[in-house]
Amino acid sequence: MSLILDGVGKRFITKHRVVHTLENVTLEINQGEFLCLLGPSGCGKSTLLNIAAGLEKPTTGKVYFKEKEITEAGPDRAVMFQEAALFPWLNVIDNVEFAMRMSGMPKKERKEKALQVLKMVHLTEFQDSFIHELSGGMRQRVALARALTMNADLLLMDEPFAALDSQSKNILQMELQQIWWDTKKTIIFVTHDVKEAVLLADRVIVMAANPGRIKKEIKVQLARPRCLESLDTVYVEAQIMRELKNEVEKVAKAEYDSDWDLEKDTILLGPDHYLGIGL
């Protein structure tokens, strides 16, 4: 068992109101598992990830990583934030070396390792560039490279590819699959994108909002490497989509105060509607 969340709850008390963000989330994540967190906006996915990272303290419940309770952030759990969170005052290779520098690794070793991971994300040519000179996709790759240098067994990723165009996204998804396969890290991956979840995950956790909690757990037992077009993938996708739909609708209704209706689109969501594929 790698990470254990035991009855985790979180409330934010602000000036205007109390936000009940998470309630009684209990989850066990195996060593080497690829877990995707899926849920409507505001259901507490980022909060949950931050708690696992140790950046945020749960109001109730406990979090254990490798049998030890998590009290603070540390380099044994690498985090990839939604924005790349790279340092603009350092160039690419210095950014990638940062974590190793903090751990006191000698310069030469650091550089070697940094080049090695930059190679994994195909960015060696840009090692001397500054962050503002990179595209959004390249920044996320640098952030991924930086996370990979940490030798952390657990990688926490908060919608890392959300802001990218579908081309770069596809490439990065494939790269991530490969890297996960090669390194056997435990990965918790937050996403809005059902396709992405099915493509990557061993297990998908669908969350519900207000308060944030686990609604359904779906195991994705498909052969790897997976591709988006295969029928099995589409089938699992539809299954998850149905779970998610109600939740998204609920949140949308609450947020937009209107008669929001997703029913119209369900023809695309049902498993028996392949729109002529079987002809």
Next chain:
Amino acid sequence: MVYELGVKYLKVWQPNGFPSPINIAKTLEILLVDHTLGIAVLTSIMRLAIGYGISLVFGFLFALIMLRFKALQENLSPLLLGLQTLPNVCWVPLAVLWFGLRESTIIFVVVIGSTFAITLAVESGVKNVKSIYLRAAQTMGAKGLKTYQDVALPAALPEIINGMKQGWAFAWRGLISGEMLMQVKGLGEILIVGKEKADINQIMAIMVVIIVLGLMVNKLVFERVEANIRYRWGLD
């Protein structure tokens, strides 16, 4: 040309109240040849370097201490802001009483003028650092002083450089006013001597020297550092 026009034809300036550039150049030459200027510039620059160096050390130190202890921050920030509005010259009488007419008095006036500008810039710069940088650094194992050294200070550098520039300007002012009032060797003293001799050329010559020195440091040091920062951060 502009000068000639002003004096000869329009009679807007008195020749002895506003000297010609040629006369200023001549005075500069005289001052250069008898080494007064060279010695004065060297002494002033030495004082400035020492004073500004001390300001940097104290400025950063105070800022770090204030950042470490919240209570200090709340109480000291307004006080420092108040002290900053106090012109440097005001410190001279006090400094003379405390230290006498010595080298260290001048240095004190320089230091007191520029330290707080640096302290305030470092403090507010570090406080304004985006929390995402600090959080990211935390997850990568940055702790304690390392967080300051490798994240907070570099992230705050654009603001800190501004404070250092301001501190430099204040240091200059403190130096010249100190030298003028205390009449200990240096550019300020020559300025006062010029006043006593009613030699407008000498006064203007020294003013030119002060401006040129100030500009040179700005160009050679601060502008380079700033250009480097702008390049790294992509601010151009």
